[in-house]
Amino acid sequence: MNYPDDETGQVLAEMHQAGIDLSQSHEVVFFHLFEKESQAQAMLDYLQEHLPAVKSNLHPDETPNVWDLDCTIVMTPSHAAIIEQEEAFDKIVTKFSGYSDGWGIEA
Numbered sequence: 372m373n374y375p376d377d378e379t380g381q382v383l384a385e386m387h388q389a390g391i392d393l394s395q396s397h398e399v400v401f402f403h404l405f406e407k408e409s410q411a412q413a414m415l416d417y418l419q420e421h422l423p424a425v426k427s428n429l430h431p432d433e434t435p436n437v438w439d440l441d442c443t444i445v446m447t448p449s450h451a452a453i454i455e456q457e458e459a460f461d462k463i464v465t466k467f468s469g470y471s472d473g474w475g476i477e478a
Contacts, residue, residue, distance in 0.1 A: 386476060
């Protein structure tokens with residue numbers, strides 16, 4: 372299977388080569404980082420109010436003074452769907468002074 376020549380395409384190709392069936396729905400986790408816990412908590416509160424289907428997990432990062440907000444969505448991980456979801460999260464995370472840090476599949 373061919374994937375676009377970008378970071379998302381590369382990750383999807385690696386998952387496909389590892390035997391993950393990308394035509395099926397998976398729990399896809401989008402990672403977001405914040406310098407302050409209050410910023411991450413504000414985004415978590417926003418998601419709980421506006422996007423209750425998104426499962427979110429707020430926790431300290433391994434790096435000191437960094438907070439992670441992992442957002443899980445059940446979806447079929449096509450290139451277009453991943454890009455679309457990343458763009459949607461980018462619009463939200465920047466409102467809370469954080470940034471997106473990639474995605475992955477719970478395997």
